[in-house]
Amino acid sequence: MIPVYENVVRKPNVMKNRNPLKQSKSRIISLEDRMKELQTYKGWQRLIAEYRKQGLIIDPKLRPLIKMVKLKFLFIDEDIQRALDAKHCTNIAGIGNFNPMYLQVIYCVKIPGNEEYHAVDAQHTAALIAAMIDAGLFVGETDWREVEMPVLYIETTSKSFARKAFALINGKGKKKISAWYEHRTKVMSARIDGSQDDDDQEALRRQVICETYDCYPVDKESDFIGLPGTFTHMQALSLDNDILKMACKFHNDYFHYDEINGSLWFMIEDLFKAFKAAKIKITDKFLGELAGILQGYFAGLAGFHEAVHSAHVKWGEHTYGYEVSWQDEAIAAVLVLLYQRLGGTQRIPKPLLDRFEKILDFVDDDIKALYEEVETA
C-alpha cells in the first residue's frame, strides 16, 4: 500500500525575509563597514597576528599604479600572453554586444626607466580598441597610437613576475563568479535598475516563480544552505517555466520544511515530459501519492536520491557487469516503479518504466523490506 502523506505543520519560512534577492532598492555600505566585517573573521585575525609575530611590514611603493597610457606604448610578450584570439575580439566588438563602458583597465608590467608597458592581461581589449579606432568607429579619434587607455601597472624588470601575474589574473587569483551570482546580477538588474534586457527579465520571471512557492536559490557558499526552501542547483533556473512551477509547487505543497534536494528538478522534469508526450494528465492525487512514498519510505527527497544512487550502482553492475555512469533519469523511474509495486493505479507512460526495469531489485534491504511486507500482507 502507498504510504499516506502526513501533513507537516507549516511554519513561516524564514527565507521570506532573508532572501538575498528580494531587495528592490539599492543598498550601499561603506568600505569601513566591509573592513570591519573582514576584521571579525577569525582566520583574518590569525593572519594579522602572524604578520605581527613575524614583524612583517610591506613597502607601500610596491602597490600597483594607474596611468592613462598611449596605446603605442603597449607591448605584448608572446611568451607570456596567449595568442590573439581574433574570434574572441570580434565577438566582444559585436554589434549590439559591444559597450565601451564595459572596457576594462589593461594590466601591465612597466620596464623601469622606459615608457614601455607589457600587457599581462587585457591584450584583447587593447587590440580591439586599437582596431576599432583604426576603423574610424570612435568619434573624433583617428590615430589609435595617440589614444590613451587606463593602465594598471607595476614596475619591474622581472619577466618571471610578469608571467606569474598573468597566471594569477587569468586563473586562480580571481574569485570565480558562481552561477548564483550570475543569476543575482540579472535579477538585481531587473529589480533594482529596471533593466528590460530579455535575459534579465527571464531571470526575474523564474525568480518570481520560485519565490511564489517559497523556494529560494542561494549560493553554494551561503549561510542559508539547509534552510527550508533553499536550493543551490542553479540548472533548475534553466528549466521550462511550467516545469519549474510544478517542481516548486510540489516542494512547497509537501516538503516545505526541507531544503530542496537536486533530485526534485530531475524527477519533475522527467515526469512532466513523459506524461506530456503520452498525453496523460498529472493529477494532484498522483503527486500526493508520490509525496507519500517519498515521505514515508525515504523521509524526503534527499534520502530517496541517495537510495536511487545506491540502487543504480548495483543495478548497473548487475546489468552490464561494471559500474555505469550515473543517469538522472533513474530518479523518476525508480519512483514510478515503486509506485506501481505498491499498487498505485495511475497510468504511467511506458518509457518511464522500461529503461530501469529491474532496478527495484537493488534498493537497500531495509527499504525493500517495507514494500515486501506490504506484498506479503
Place this chain on the structure above:
Amino acid sequence: MSYFYILKGPYRTGFGITGHYERREKDYTGAWGGIARFSYLFEGTSTHVKRLENIIKIQNRDMLWKIDEWETEWLDNKWTPEQLLEFVQELVAERHLKVTQIR
C-alpha cells in the same frame, strides 16, 4: 536497522548514527578511557535515521560545537542530553519520521 544516539560526553552532549550501537559505544569507551553508554537511542530505517541526523547537522547547525570552521557532532555547551532528546522527539513527531525511541 539504523540507530540515532545521544550521549553525554566528558565535555559536551554528542549525537550520531550507527548500524551497531553496542560496537559504537565501545568505540567511545576506547577513546575516552571510561565507560560510555548512550543516554538515549532511536531505531529506524537508515533513510529516516540519516534524515534525523541531517536535520540537526544542516538545518540546525547553530547548535553544533565548532572548532573554527569545523562543525563537530558535539553540541554547544548549553545543550544537555535531555534538551536534545526533547528536540529530537519534537522533530520526529512534527516530521513523521519513522524512528522509535528504544532507550
